[in-house]
Amino acid sequence: MANAAPRPAASPDSNLPDSNLPGDPLIEALRALLGERLSTARAVREHHGKDSSFHAMEAPDAVAFAESTEEVSAIVKLCAEHGRPVIPFGTGTSLEGQVQATKGGICIDVSAMQQILEVNESDLDCRVQAGVTRKALNTHLRDTGLFFPIDPGADASLGGMAATSASGTNAVRYGTMRDNVMGLTVVLADGRVIRTGGRARKSSAGYDLTRLFVGSEGTLGVITEVQLRLFGIPEAMTAAVCSFETLSGAVDTVILTIQSGIPVARIELLDEHQIDAVNRYAKLDLPVKPTLFFEFHGTESWAREQAEMVGEIAEGYGGSNFEWATKQEDRNRLWQARHNAWYANLALKPGAMGWATDVCVPISRLAECILETRKDIDESGVLAPIVGHVGDGNFHLTFVLDPNDPDDMKKAEGVNERMVMRALAMGGTCTGEHGVGSSKMKFLQAEHGDSVSVMRQVKLALDPQNLMNPGKILTV
Template sequence: MRYGDVSAAIERLKPSFGDRLSLSAAVREQHGKDTTFHPVRAPDAVVFPNVVEEVQQIVRVCADLHVPIIPFGTGTSCEGHVAALHGGICVDTSQLRAVRAIRVDDLDATVEAGVTRKELNAQLHGTGLHFPIDPGADASIGGMVSTRASGTNAVRYGTMREQVLSLEIVLPDGSLVHTGTRARKSAAGYDLTHLFVGSEGTLGIVTAVTLKLHAIPEHIAAATCSFPELSQAVQTVIQTVQAGVPIGRVELLDDTQVEAVNRYSKLALSVAPTLIFEFHGSRGAVQDQIELVKDIADANGGCNFEWAERPEDRSRLWKARHDIWWANLALRPGSQGLPTDVCVPISQLAANIQAAKEDVLQADLIAPICGHVGDGNFHLCFVVNPDCADEMRRVGQVNRRMIERALACGGTCTGEHGIGYGKIDFLRQEAGNAFALHCTVKRAFDPAGIMNPGKITGEPFDAATS
């Protein structure tokens, strides 16, 4: 598909945006790369709207001139979501920062897309409520909607899909629509709200979100436990979930990951497959949960079961978990990270993780394993030299085998990273004949193909080749 003259779009936008329209190479490059190894694909310009009407103005200009639009939140995505594959205008939503309403009695809030999850929780201080979705990075709410983010708390609270009540969206023609209501359930027509959740900026730009909020638990405790074998740790998770224990979080770190965390975050965990639990509830309920999980862990060979209640101890532990990305890169100075993830039915979790671990060892790669394993989601983080063709070939083989195993047992090619342009082929494989429906949805909402082109469905409207 051929696109229009981006320089004409820039000239039309300059009078309105002034120094909020950047042509700086550094700014454009920053907006053309995510956190992973994907190469920089910089847009031709970056625009920073302050209000929703300015987002509409940008989109209308681009629609009129047939220029690509790339929405941008904080740039913390993993699968090339923000790469300007066809050039165009990047719309940075970080200045849409209003917290429009916090409704304590209704347990919901309406915020603009540029508000980050930490900023929202700071605004909620003193209300007894919190927003629980925690992907690790301090991502923007709009970006979290677009990628259907989840993270460490998903086993208890679900993903962004479960938290979004309604959306305000600028469509590819510049019109503004509102999907959904503040009601906790509805049977009114198509579920347009959740069609946009996870659409990765390919159908429109999220400008505001109404979210569910949750009560802060009365008591929180964390625990760690190590295991001689990876399979024993995974089996402990499976049995914990099957026993109906309402855990707040449970994270798995393999021995390589523990070593990286110990070095980077100055911890002293046993260098062995390790689980990190968090328990939420009343003090008595939390104590009961801990005792039951300890019994399950003991039966599976667990050792060094330790728990902490002080907020500072828990915060240090979870900060170390969230710093895994930097800890992994420190294993090989000068390297880049290539994170990938799958999600499988929980009964298939142990076999899939063990097979991935064996593949990494046989391919002579560095790829720590971690995961939000309570819901069957795990990650490999390849630490790579992207300039070494043979190494990247081996990485590709291991990644493909991991995903194909996940699909074969009823899982998905990505539990939370999304498709971007990095996993389009795997989405085709997973969706099968239904991939054409993805293309049909894209065509219906964005007939000109200007919204984040080249993502999810690939080049615009290639359903005939799917």
């Protein structure tokens, strides 16, 4: 989801008490390798034992702060020798329990791996270490006239974004990480380092290992470098907001816009509950109705023409006049309000716990899926605003729950399960961009059937000891 709360950068703190038993041979070997960049401090371990989801913290035995592919390889080799799990960690903004140390082990924090290794302006590509965040990359690219468009909201690490196959608000035009990762450097479970893909725009040479590791969530190896596609910064970027009398009118506008082939850069849906939350939090005064946020990229004339075509479609489905945001500061304010939807939702119920979940369906079934889900939410009595990157059929719920009310959680679990099974029945998926982690494992069999056994064979072939982020995606 694009509005997850970012986590602060972690750093080792040797002043905190060591909570591990003395004499652990793996810990001693890692300390000899890393010195103070290995931490067994309780606070550091607890920080790395939880992502931005509602899942309970499960701390690793120690946290290793790596600075290079070679160090990651050395750490993984030691873990393999001692039969201990490895859990990769970037910024901790994942949403489905991807970083919890379900079986203990060593967390490898790559946040210090922040080198932008090369930018090839003529070929529109770059290579970065896994700890580089998307905002840091775009700041570096600012003077080149290029940018990296994948925007999951949180300032996630690019290695983590590749590991979860993240996407976000720009996916309708620019695709997901799976479409924009050209190659990877990966440390395998035995410590071997491999490089997949390359800089060529196409290849038919052998198995596509890059796509195998994109979305693997650290269960097949540790991603340490990423080769990425870049894009030219558009001449014009124009944003607009349009409210609707009905949720179906808003969704039908999206469907016809996509079917008409209009290359909109972003289309975001916020239902009336989400708009109310955003208004309160960001001090906006948007009508409390189902609303679409748009962004158009291109030349001045082409962006204007796209907007006019979408405006005509929206009017036919009961949309109000567009409210324009052409200045950069106005566009930034609008999209920041959208990205802060996570915080806005939590503010609706002070002290609440947030649970973000998502599904994705074929665009022709989007209206049906959203409307049935909204009805289910209302009948269940839970608080769950809807927001979505609806241009590609992906939408999210944020359940806002009372942590002291087990019945609240039970109701949310029921809504979530029915939403997922509804999406699967429509030919969709249990997760469009959050990933599986530990929380959506039970839906994988329903979605993929016998293919799960093939996934398990791949997992065991690359990780026979089941040491790479165990307890995620599938059981072994």
